[in-house]
Amino acid sequence: xxxxxxxxxxITVSEGASLELRxxxxxxxxxxxxxYVQSPGQGLxxxxxxxxxxxxxxxxxxxxAEFKRSQSSFNLRKPSVHWSDAxxxxxxxxxxxxxxxxxxxxxxxxxxxx
Amino acid sequence: xxxxxxxxxxxxxEKKQPVAFWCNPISGHNTLYWYLQNLxxxxxxxxxxxxxxxxxxxxxxxxxxxxxxxxxxxxxxxIQPAELGDSAVYLCASSSGTVPGELFFGEGxxxxxx
Numbered sequence: 001x002x003x004x005x006x007x008x009x010x011i012t013v014s015e016g017a018s019l020e021l022r023x024x025x026x027x028x029x030x031x032x033x034x035x036y037v038q039s040p041g042q043g044l045x046x047x048x049x050x051x052x053x054x055x056x057x058x059x060x061x062x063x064x065a066e067f068k069r070s071q072s073s074f075n076l077r078k079p080s081v082h083w084s085d086a087x088x089x090x091x092x093x094x095x096x097x098x099x100x101x102x103x104x105x106x107x108x109x110x111x112x113x114x
Numbered sequence: 115x116x117x118x119x120x121x122x123x124x125x126x127x128e129k130k131q132p133v134a135f136w137c138n139p140i141s142g143h144n145t146l147y148w149y150l151q152n153l154x155x156x157x158x159x160x161x162x163x164x165x166x167x168x169x170x171x172x173x174x175x176x177x178x179x180x181x182x183x184x185x186x187x188x189x190x191x192x193i194q195p196a197e198l199g200d201s202a203v204y205l206c207a208s209s210s211g212t213v214p215g216e217l218f219f220g221e222g223x224x225x226x227x228x
Contacts (some may be wrong), residue, residue: 004156009154032214032215034215036219041221042221043117043118043205043207043218043219043220043221043222044157044205044207044217044219045219046215046216046217049213049215049216051214090156090157092156092215094214094215095214096214097214099145099162099164099209099211099214100214100215101147101159101162101170102157102159102215102217103159104156104157104158105156106154106155106156107154107155107156
């Protein structure tokens with residue numbers, strides 16, 4: 001079955017500290033992988049995506065993610081968190097086909113403390 | 115460029131009443147999605163359109179939910195009659211299909227059924 005697991009429901013990080021959000025997936029074929037962010041009252045916004053090639057991908061707002069095929073993981077990282085990064089983060093997988101709908105994880109809520 | 119527009123943003127209705135949500139995708143985006151987001155959960159696909167054709171509606175509860183995308187632009191999602199368990203956020207997204215998995219989301223319509 002196709003699924004995405006985000007083990008951490010809620011994470012609190014101090015401003016300026018590093019961040020890692022975990023994502024594991026189960027997918028029959030080689031998937032495309034994504035991270036989306038949802039700020040309060042806003043729609044989801046694409047942070048970054050992985051299709052193929054270099055397993056470390058860079059995204060917007062200083063985020064990066066690393067694809068590890070052996071671990072079926074696609075963890076999101078940021079070296080130094082800003083208060084404005086407080087939001088909900090969703091990992092998603094999709095087929096390698098344009099237009100295919102994505103399967104989302106349940107999300108991780110990030111709180112940033114001062 | 116205008117983003118995905120949804121209305122209403124908030125709707126409160128009594129159970130057994132009908133409700134409709136409207137979505138205007140980004141101009142030129144042929145693919146339109148309706149997702150359901152329950153509290154504390156990730157978005158789950160309800161239906162996907164390619165132009166005016168519903169190409170994936172397997173997750174749409176057809177006994178009470180219906181959707182249409184006349185002329186392949188705007189879309190309407192209807193619930194009739196609404197049940198308490200339908201309280202959720204209904205997200206609309208669109209995609210040009212150029213970049214697989216790159217969906218542009220609206221802010222959502224939050225439904226509360228009393």
